[in-house]
Structures are given as structure tokens and as C-alpha cells.
Amino acid sequence: MSGPSDLAVETHGLTKVFSGRPAVDGIELSVPVGSTYGFLGPNGSGKTTTIRMLLGLLSPTAGSWRLLGREMPGAAMSTLPEVGALVEGPAFYPWMTGRENLERFDSMGPGRPSRSRRARIDDALARVGLTAAAGKKYKAYSLGMRQRLGLASALLVPRRLLVLDEPTNGMDPQGTREIRNLVRELATGGTTVFLSSHLLSEVEQVCSHVGVMHRGKLLAQQSLSDLLASAAPRLRAEVDQPEEAAQVLSGLGLDDVLVAGRQVSGGLAGVPPELCCRALVEAGIGVRMLVPEQVSLEDAFVALTGEGFDVAG
Amino acid sequence: MWLVEARTVFSRARVRALLVVLVAVPVFLAFAVYLAGGPHNGQGPTFLDRASHNGVFTALAGLVVTMPFFIPLSIAVMAGDAVAGEASMGTLRYLLIRPAGRARLLAAKGAVLALFCMVAALVVVMAGLLAGVVLFPHGPVVTLSGTTIPFLDGVGRSLLASLVVGASMFGLGAMGLFVSTLTDVPIAAMAVTIGLVIVSGILDGVSQVAFLHPWLFTNYWTSFTDLVRDPMHWGLVWKDLLLQLGYVAVFGAAAWARMVTRDVQA
Numbered sequence: 001m002s003g004p005s006d007l008a009v010e011t012h013g014l015t016k017v018f019s020g021r022p023a024v025d026g027i028e029l030s031v032p033v034g035s036t037y038g039f040l041g042p043n044g045s046g047k048t049t050t051i052r053m054l055l056g057l058l059s060p061t062a063g064s065w066r067l068l069g070r071e072m073p074g075a076a077m078s079t080l081p082e083v084g085a086l087v088e089g090p091a092f093y094p095w096m097t098g099r100e101n102l103e104r105f106d107s108m109g110p111g112r113p114s115r116s117r118r119a120r121i122d123d124a125l126a127r128v129g130l131t132a133a134a135g136k137k138y139k140a141y142s143l144g145m146r147q148r149l150g151l152a153s154a155l156l157v158p159r160r161l162l163v164l165d166e167p168t169n170g171m172d173p174q175g176t177r178e179i180r181n182l183v184r185e186l187a188t189g190g191t192t193v194f195l196s197s198h199l200l201s202e203v204e205q206v207c208s209h210v211g212v213m214h215r216g217k218l219l220a221q222q223s224l225s226d227l228l229a230s231a232a233p234r235l236r237a238e239v240d241q242p243e244e245a246a247q248v249l250s251g252l253g254l255d256d257v258l259v260a261g262r263q264v265s266g267g268l269a270g271v272p273p274e275l276c277c278r279a280l281v282e283a284g285i286g287v288r289m290l291v292p293e294q295v296s297l298e299d300a301f302v303a304l305t306g307e308g309f310d311v312a313g
Numbered sequence: 314m315w316l317v318e319a320r321t322v323f324s325r326a327r328v329r330a331l332l333v334v335l336v337a338v339p340v341f342l343a344f345a346v347y348l349a350g351g352p353h354n355g356q357g358p359t360f361l362d363r364a365s366h367n368g369v370f371t372a373l374a375g376l377v378v379t380m381p382f383f384i385p386l387s388i389a390v391m392a393g394d395a396v397a398g399e400a401s402m403g404t405l406r407y408l409l410i411r412p413a414g415r416a417r418l419l420a421a422k423g424a425v426l427a428l429f430c431m432v433a434a435l436v437v438v439m440a441g442l443l444a445g446v447v448l449f450p451h452g453p454v455v456t457l458s459g460t461t462i463p464f465l466d467g468v469g470r471s472l473l474a475s476l477v478v479g480a481s482m483f484g485l486g487a488m489g490l491f492v493s494t495l496t497d498v499p500i501a502a503m504a505v506t507i508g509l510v511i512v513s514g515i516l517d518g519v520s521q522v523a524f525l526h527p528w529l530f531t532n533y534w535t536s537f538t539d540l541v542r543d544p545m546h547w548g549l550v551w552k553d554l555l556l557q558l559g560y561v562a563v564f565g566a567a568a569w570a571r572m573v574t575r576d577v578q579a
Contacts, residue, residue: 055410057577080412087410091403095325107317108418109411153407 008033008161008192014063016049023049025216036187038203039196041213047196051165081111084159090150094139098149124152143170163194204297214305231300234293236265240286248283318421331387339375339441347448369454369467371445372438379437385510388482391429392489393503395422400497400579419572426486431479438475460543474537484530484560491568497579
């Protein structure tokens with residue numbers, strides 16, 4: 001167990017009920033300091049509601065939470081300046097330029113020296129690649145540029161925690177890659193990143209930890225490697241006698257053994273692949289290929305939720 | 314924070330357009346009277362018959378004409394938009410995460426709204442004075458009591474009247490601000506606020522509910538005309554300001570209670 005000071009985000013029984021229906025149902029988040037935490041779930045699974053509660057925009061129906069080790073919402077005014085956030089897309093004043101928008105947000109709260117404002121804004125704009133468009137009105141920005149400005153606003157000061165809700169929404173592949181690199185860079189610098197996403201590949205590429213939301217419940221929460229290891233891996237082999245091979249593998253204890261042409265596959269269920277290989281050869285079966293299949297985060301997700309990655313009803 | 318808020322609000326094209334309309338009304342009025350001749354004594358809106366006698370009355374006639382509709386309309390637009398506008402744009406969540414502080418943000422909104430009330434009334438009088446001085450005589454001013462006061466005295470009184478008119482809008486502003494905290498749809502907040510002006514105006518005209526009249530926020534709106542008497546009559550003006558203060562206290566508290574507890578979904 002890690003102590004409270006080791007957790008950047010910690011919730012206990014956090015619950016939000018909207019008109020009788022729980023949108024978030026007693027979740028227990030533990031986000032280690034320094035981790036990049038992928039908060040996964042289909043649209044409508046309660047991710048954004050959770051984030052809104054963490055940031056004090058919604059008051060929970062039940063439960064408590066701490067950010068950076070401090071009890072919320074009591075410590076909001078002293079804690080939130082250390083938290084950068086992008087929630088449900090960027091939002092700025094359309095009649096103002098990108099720079100003017102950042103100036104406004106920077107000066108609308110405590111703890112931001114106005115002397116360094118210009119330099120900090122320049123720096124943040126440069127980090128998200130928006131320097132050239134800083135003087136354009138926000139209403140002329142494309143969706144990707146708006147997203148970048150939102151990120152710039154979260155990066156105006158060094159943060160201990162970044163909460164990013166679907167940060168690559170509306171971005172082209174190039175922009176997505178840039179954001180991914182930016183997240184990695186921030187994480188390397190010691191910032192805890194809480195990244196919500198419905199894009200499994202995005203999370204798989206940058207995150208060290210994963211929490212899986214499904215219908216308002218947190219189904220699993222562990223390091224990415226543990227989660228992938230826990231999902232049952234499969235064995236796939238190409239042989240000259242598939243039917244016989246299937247019998248051998250079933251005899252070894254593999255489940256869900258399938259035959260398709262010359263291919264045989266089955267859930268390993270704890271049986272080492274080496275053992276399968278030896279058993280097949282000893283049974284006189286010609287093995288052309290045999291691989292333990294890499295489990296993807298998507299397989300793990302389906303295994304956890306028992307269904308695909310669709311919008312929750 | 315208040316300064317930043319004021320700069321954001323007044324940099325908006327919509328807000329400037331509202332002020333342009335408020336400038337245009339007395340200027341238009343002055344030209345109309347100049348070209349067509351004013352109504353005969355005692356006819357038309359108060360002061361309009363005197364608008365061509367003296368520039369000061371052009372300004373006061375401007376106030377009388379804009380007071381029942383144009384000024385309250387612009388206040389309703391500003392107040393309705395104050396919180397609901399931020400909510401609909403989504404900027405409210407970022408201000409709260411910043412953290413601007415819910416009560417502090419509301420206070421900044423209220424302060425800038427009060428500033429707008431004063432500016433709205435002031436631009437009407439300034440535009441009226443300017444147009445009046447250019448088009449009409451600007452000598453000593455004959456007061457409503459029949460006495461004569463120096464021109465500069467008259468200018469001072471019309472500026473004072475604009476301050477009173479501005480402050481008379483505080484009650485409406487506070488109600489609009491409260492309504493604005495209730496919804497994420499600014500246009501709805503504006504419409505409800507304008508509705509309040511209309512309802513209050515109607516009730517004010519129904520003698521069967523005369524017992525309500527002293528409590529209606531529109532009831533003393535024309536009290537500023539008493540400042541053009543000699544000596545100035547302050548009785549109704551004080552009543553008006555006191556009533557506005559009451560409205561600000563009640564609806565300001567309601568807006569605060571709503572603001573610090575609301576779930577921000579937008």
C-alpha cells in the first residue's frame with residue numbers, strides 16, 4: 001500500500017447520481033505521483049463526470065477525494081494552481097486572440113506573477129506549436145489549434161498534476177503525435193499526468209498505469225504491464241495435422257481451442273508455450289510456426305468488461 | 314481581476330454595439346428636433362419640448378427616452394450574459410479550475426455590471442449634451458421650477474442625473490445576474506430579465522395593486538427629473554436608491570448562494 005503522499009489523485013467511494021441514475025458509482029482511484037495514468041472507458045462511462053468532480057466543478061453525491069495529498073474541495077484554492085486541466089475540449093473567448101485569452105486566464109486567479117506573464121505565455125505557445133497563430137482571433141482557429149491553445153493554458157506554469165480529458169480530440173495524426181511526445185516529456189519532467197481517453201492505442205503508447213471505467217464503475221486499476229499480463233494470452237500455431245494438434249493442446253489444458261485451416265489457436269490458461277511446442281513435436285505433429293500472441297490493451301479491455309468498446313447505454 | 318474582467322467585457326463587439334445604440338438615440342433625437350421642430354410645450358415625452366431651448370435638456374430628454382427601454386435592455390443583455398454566457402462558452406469551467414474562486418468571480422461580474430450601468434447612463438447624457446450644445450443654445454438653464462441656473466450648473470445636474478439613472482439600474486442588474494446563474498443559456502437569462510422589466514412596468518400601471526408600487530424596482534426610475542427642480546428634490550431619489558440597494562442585497566445574496574453551490578456541467 002502506498003501512503004497518501006505518494007498519490008497525486010486519491011478517491012474514496014466517489015459517487016455522482018444524476019436524477020436517480022449513478023453516473024459514477026463509488027470509485028476508488030489511486031494515481032501514483034509521477035505516473036502517466038490512462039483513464040479508459042467508452043463515451044458515457046463516467047470519465048468526464050469523474051474529472052469534473054476531481055476539479056471541484058461538480059459536488060459528489062457521496063465520497064471524498066484528495067489531490068496532491070490535500071483534502072478537496074476544502075483545499076481547492078491552494079491546490080488547483082498546481083493542477084493544469086483540459087476538460088471536455090477547450091473553451092475560450094472567440095472575439096479575443098489566442099494570446100489575449102491566455103493573458104485573461106492567467107490573470108483571473110492567484111499565484112501568477114504578472115511580470116513573468118509575457119515570457120510564460122510565449123513559452124507555452126511555443127511548446128504547443130502555436131506561436132505563429134498567437135495573434136489570430138480564437139474564432140478563426142481550427143479545432144486542432146483550439147485544442148493546442150487549451151494545452152498551452154494548462155502549461156502556463158509548471159504543474160505537479162495535469163488532467164487531460166481527451167487531449168487529441170480533433171487533431172490530425174501529426175498533432176496527435178506531437179501531443180503524445182509532449183505528454184511523455186512532461187511525465188519525464190516529473191509531472192503526474194491523468195489522461196482520459198477512449199483511444200486504447202493512445203493510452204497503450206504513453207501510459208504507465210491504467211484505470212478502466214465501465215458504466216460508472218472502475219473495473220480495474222493497475223500498471224499497464226500488470227493489466228496486460230493478467231489478460232489470458234493465446235497460443236497460435238500452424239501445423240500439418242490441425243485436428244490432432246487441437247486434441248493435444250486441449251489435453252494440455254488450453255481452453256477455447258479453435259481450428260481454422262492449418263492454424264490452431266487456444267487460450268494458454270497458464271500453460272507455458274514451450275511445453276505446448278514440445279508436446280506437439282512429441283506427438284509427431286509437424287510444427288511450422290508457433291507464437292504466444294501479444295495481448296493488446298483492447299483484448300484486456302474486452303476481457304474485463306465482457307463486451308466491446310461501445311457507448312454505454 | 315476586476316480590471317481584467319472589465320477589459321474582457323468592454324473589448325467585445327456586442328458590448329460596444331450596445332453603447333453605440335445608446336449614443337445614437339439622443340443624437341438622433343436632437344437631429345429630429347432640430348430638423349422638424351420639437352413638440353409644443355407640454356407635449357411628447359418629458360423634456361422633449363424643451364430640448365431645443367437648451368443643450369442640457371437635450372441630454373435629459375435623451376435619458377427620459379432611453380430609460381424605459383434602451384438602457385434596461387442593454388443591462389438585461391449584459392446581466393443575462395454575465396454567468397450564463399461564460400457557461401455556454403465553456404469558459405466558466407476553466408475560470409473555476411484556474412481557480413478564480415466562485416464568489417470572487419461573481420463579485421467581479423457584479424462590479425463590471427455596475428460599471429456598465431453607470432457607463433450606459435453616462436454615454437446617453439454625454440452624447441445628448443454634445444449634440445445639444447452643437448445644435449441648440451447653451452445659455453443659462455430654466456429649471457422645472459421656473460428659476461434660472463447657470464449653464465455649467467445645468468451640465469452638472471444632468472451628469473448627476475446620469476449617475477442616479479445608472480444606480481437605478483443596479484436592482485435590475487442584480488436580478489439579471491441571479492437569473493444568469495440559474496441557466497447555461499444566456500439568451501434565456503436575457504429574455505427573463507427583460508420580462509421582469511416589462512412585468513414590473515405593467516404592475517406599476519395597475520392601480521389595483523397600488524400597495525405593491527413602492528416595492529417595484531421600476532417605480533422610482535423617473536425620480537431623476539426632480540434634480541432639475543430648484544432646489545433639487547431628493548426625496549424620491551433617496552427612496553429609489555434605497556430600494557435598489559435592497560434589490561441588490563436580496564438578489565446578490567441569491568446569486569451568491571446559487572453560484573457557490575451549483576454543479577457546473579457546461
